[in-house]
Amino acid sequence: MTAPLTETGALGSVGELLVAPLIGFGFGWFLERGGLGHAPKLAGQFYLTDLTVFKVMFSALVTAMLGAFWLDQIGLLDLRLVYVPETFVVPQAIGGMVFGVGFLIGGLCPGTSCVAAATGRLDGLAVIGGMLTGIAVFNTMFDRIARFYESTALGAVTLTDLAGVSRGTGVACVTAMALTGFALAARMERLRR
Amino acid sequence: MTAYDDPYLAGVGLGAVLLGAYVVVGHGLGASGAFASVVAAGTAAAVGTARASALPAVAPYLPQGITSFLRDWFVLELVGVALGGFCSAWLAGRLRARVERGPRVNNAQRMYAALVGGVLMGVGAKFARGCTSGQALTGGALLSAGGWIFIATCFVSAYVVAPFARRLWQ
Amino acid sequence: MTPIRGVLAIVAATAGLAAAAAGPGSSEQATRLAVEISAGGDHISAPELADRIMKRDPTLQIFDLRSAREYEQLHIASAQHASMETLAREHPRPDATVVLYSEGGAHAAQAWVLLRLRGYRHVYVLREGLYEWISRVLEPKLAVDATPREQLEFERAAEQSRYFGGLPLAGVARSEVPVGYWTGEETAPADITRQAVAGIRRRGC
Numbered sequence: 001m002t003a004p005l006t007e008t009g010a011l012g013s014v015g016e017l018l019v020a021p022l023i024g025f026g027f028g029w030f031l032e033r034g035g036l037g038h039a040p041k042l043a044g045q046f047y048l049t050d051l052t053v054f055k056v057m058f059s060a061l062v063t064a065m066l067g068a069f070w071l072d073q074i075g076l077l078d079l080r081l082v083y084v085p086e087t088f089v090v091p092q093a094i095g096g097m098v099f100g101v102g103f104l105i106g107g108l109c110p111g112t113s114c115v116a117a118a119t120g121r122l123d124g125l126a127v128i129g130g131m132l133t134g135i136a137v138f139n140t141m142f143d144r145i146a147r148f149y150e151s152t153a154l155g156a157v158t159l160t161d162l163a164g165v166s167r168g169t170g171v172a173c174v175t176a177m178a179l180t181g182f183a184l185a186a187r188m189e190r191l192r193r
Numbered sequence: 194m195t196a197y198d199d200p201y202l203a204g205v206g207l208g209a210v211l212l213g214a215y216v217v218v219g220h221g222l223g224a225s226g227a228f229a230s231v232v233a234a235g236t237a238a239a240v241g242t243a244r245a246s247a248l249p250a251v252a253p254y255l256p257q258g259i260t261s262f263l264r265d266w267f268v269l270e271l272v273g274v275a276l277g278g279f280c281s282a283w284l285a286g287r288l289r290a291r292v293e294r295g296p297r298v299n300n301a302q303r304m305y306a307a308l309v310g311g312v313l314m315g316v317g318a319k320f321a322r323g324c325t326s327g328q329a330l331t332g333g334a335l336l337s338a339g340g341w342i343f344i345a346t347c348f349v350s351a352y353v354v355a356p357f358a359r360r361l362w363q
Numbered sequence: 364m365t366p367i368r369g370v371l372a373i374v375a376a377t378a379g380l381a382a383a384a385a386g387p388g389s390s391e392q393a394t395r396l397a398v399e400i401s402a403g404g405d406h407i408s409a410p411e412l413a414d415r416i417m418k419r420d421p422t423l424q425i426f427d428l429r430s431a432r433e434y435e436q437l438h439i440a441s442a443q444h445a446s447m448e449t450l451a452r453e454h455p456r457p458d459a460t461v462v463l464y465s466e467g468g469a470h471a472a473q474a475w476v477l478l479r480l481r482g483y484r485h486v487y488v489l490r491e492g493l494y495e496w497i498s499r500v501l502e503p504k505l506a507v508d509a510t511p512r513e514q515l516e517f518e519r520a521a522e523q524s525r526y527f528g529g530l531p532l533a534g535v536a537r538s539e540v541p542v543g544y545w546t547g548e549e550t551a552p553a554d555i556t557r558q559a560v561a562g563i564r565r566r567g568c
Contacts (some may be wrong), residue, residue, distance in 0.1 A: 024269070062379075121293050175376065179376060
């Protein structure tokens with residue numbers, strides 16, 4: 001397997017840090033290209049007036065998912081060496097809910113707030129300030145919530161691990177779901193006109 | 194100001210960048226972690242590195258003391274995100290110093306809401322071990338259970354709260 | 364729907380659908396190797412190896428992964444010496460039967476994984492290495508109070524031993540009979556192997 005490059009030794013620790021801003025550049029570039037540095041556009045998703053968030057996010061997800069799956073299949077990428085985040089069922093569910101509320105009120109997420117701020121949007125800076133504050137608040141409460149924070153840990157499991165199906169089946173299902181979602185979005189927009 | 198790109202194309206581009214991250218460095222994108230790194234550095238600056246490193250919530254972000262954030266992959270990535278966003282907007286004539294808001298609120302109200310939203314996202318992202326970039330996008334593409342739990346709960350809760358916050362955006 | 368969106372949708376749909384039909388990827392293969400290891404499919408016994416050598420199996424290649432000096436002192440007949448690095452440059456034929464042994468077995472086990480991942484299907488480790496070779500093939504020992512089964516085993520071993528110029532010994536005290544996984548005992552420590560080798564060398568040719 002030739003990749004991940006940092007795991008096969010093709011890229012050292014200095015190289016790893018050097019590519020970070022390059023990868024980030026691509027990230028920020030495409031976020032801005034899609035208009036995700038513009039809070040009203042992001043919020044529009046939740047009023048169903050602007051489905052950009054869904055379209056960008058899920059086409060990105062499907063692209064990376066299919067790409068990773070097939071590169072692993074042909075032996076170019078070793079997916080076992082790619083970091084999969086750990087699952088903590090209840091804390092992540094609660095965290096997701098709280099995050100969702102914040103996302104709706106703030107109109108920008110951590111990544112897009114940087115794009116917004118970098119393109120002159122002062123509300124982006126406010127979101128950034130809020131996030132730094134929120135994290136600091138979390139840190140001060142940490143002792144009290146540490147047990148809850150570490151609860152319901154399942155390790156780095158995937159949906160296909162839990163469902164007992166092959167990774168390929170999961171990939172196929174997510175792709176089908178996303179394409180269906182895109183078709184529904186198109187229909188919704190047609191009806192609006 | 195030019196119109197935004199086709200969201201699907203932007204999405205595919207974003208997905209390609211994410212895939213590139215998997216291939217080159219063996220992990221995906223992230224944003225909230227970088228913020229936590231900066232908070233850790235700030236904490237070390239405020240109470241001293243020794244005391245900060247003794248706090249379990251902060252310690253993981255200070256492996257090399259107060260300057261750890263300068264060597265944090267995700268902090269460097271976010272610097273790139275800002276640059277990339279800036280360049281894209283600049284080339285498209287979309288750079289604007291302004292507060293973006295819905296029609297029924299004024300700038301001050303919007304800024305206040307942005308701050309509150311940010312606080313909630315900061316807390317939520319810590320519990321979730323990530324945000325829309327790290328959990329939803331990166332984790333989701335790898336079929337991570339936690340990533341999809343985050344996607345589901347985040348989107349559902351945003352839709353549930355939206356009617357109550359109409360004033361902010363519509 | 365613009366043409367490019369249509370193209371992207373078709374590509375995604377095809378890649379997604381094909382994913383469902385895809386077999387295990389290269390990374391799932393490693394999980395299968397792990398299952399094989401725990402089921403013992405990576406092992407070959409010394410008598411079995413001796414048998415293959417005696418039958419002059421043309422696909423057989425044996426690699427001794429110990430130090431060059433140890434190899435020179437004594438090695439399994441027809442075995443080549445290799446280090447982990449030189450093994451990476453070896454290119455046995457795809458259908459080769461590769462047998463590996465080393466001091467303590469760690470290098471042999473590691474080399475097993477590497478060769479399997481390179482695509483070789485018939486790779487085996489001699490679990491107790493040279494110790495097993497000496498105990499069960501070169502110098503089999505029959506205890507005075509041997510069971511009938513042990514006697515049968517000894518006769519088989521003696522025949523192999525003679526082929527390799529070894530020294531079968533009967534009428535030996537029970538404590539002198541080497542033990543290992545084949546007698547249901549624990550693995551042999553490295554110094555026992557060294558003693559065994561030293562004993563053979565002291566005998567002279």
